[in-house]
Amino acid sequence: MDWDLRTCAHRGHETYAPTEPDLRERVRVRTPAGEAWRCLRCATFVVGPPRGEGPADRAPEVPRGRALRDRRILRLIAVERWLRTVGLLLLAVLVLVFRHRRTDLHRSFLEDFPLLRPFARQIGWNIQDSHIVRWIDDAFSLTPTTLVWVSVGLVAYAALQAVEGAGLWLARRWGEYLSVVATAVFLPLEMYELTERVTALRVVLFLLNLAVVVWLVASKRLFGVRGGAAAQQALHRSESLLTVERAAAGGPPSDPAGGATTSTPGSLSGTGAAR
Structure with missing residues (x-):
């Protein structure tokens, strides 16, 4: 499935x-129906005025390719x-x-x-x-006092889960860190429960939480893994359509800090066919 085209179909x-x-001419073509501009997500030429205009460094960050797939996974975790x-x-x-109703319930139970x-x-x-x-x-x-504190603890944990979900849905890095820490803290407890009694539900939940932690740390380069945040930003910037087109035009692509870096020009043609 082409997630780029699917997202463009919805949004x-x-x-x-x-x-x-130079860069403007690489993302624009003239057609009998009028000017067409290249979509930053799916690279399709779209007839009509562009949705935005300005310096390339101020172009909106549009997830595409692997970044778009990762955002889908983050949102699935957020829903969970x-x-x-x-x-x-x-x-x-x-x-x-x-x-x-504890007294009445206890009497009925007995x-x-x-x-x-x-x-x-x-x-x-x-x-x-x-x-x-x-x-x-x-x-x-x-x-009764203990039950109140149990309820308060459940509400606090629910608030943590809600904030964690919001950070993951918005693809914020703090949300990714919060998810890893909040999930990893309970992994030793889940391992202890498995030593007490092995059930299918406990095994599935443990493996699911472990997979979430490993995927977030490795894929999002948290805690300095695989170059950390700088490498993650550089990867997203390198996959940007404007960055690729700038490199193809022979200009130095901007790094995440706004400076210029030297790189070998790409081979993507400015007149690429629509998908």
Whole structure:
């Protein structure tokens, strides 16, 4: 799938007219229908006035190629973080409801629990050693103050997940760092839980979180890995259509700090065919 074309189909093309004469001629063609400008994302020539104009260094940063694919992955992770946020908030509300109705619920549990014993024997369920029953007993032993603090902790964790999701959705570097740190902190706890009892859900969640951490650190070059932020910015800048066209025209492409770097001119033709 060509994610560049797919994105342009949904959002529209991103055309830009640089003020530099040589570069301007490389991203513009004249057609019987009028001037056509090359899209910064999919490189297709689009008939009509450009959406922006100015110096090439001030052109909007339009993700394309690998950067666009990485942004899609970041947004999938962001959605997963927001789903966690909703789940944690619902759990916090249930804890508060349980706190207010704990006495009534405990009385009902003590009255109805013996009714489960015949059913448990029929299906071979050892209800006395059940983890679920043990968790219910532990929950009834918690004080109202403890339950309030549990609810506060769940809300705080939900807020962290929401902020993390926002940073990933907007492709902010601080969001990537926050996601790595917040996820990696719980990996030792998940490993300990696996030593206690191995279940399919625990294994899947552990592998998923581990994959997110490894992918973010390696792909986004966090913590100085593979050159760090400077190398990541240079990579995105090198994949920019205007950078490629400037190199093809023989001009030095700008580095992320705004200076000029020397590089071998590219071979992309300014009259490339539309995809």
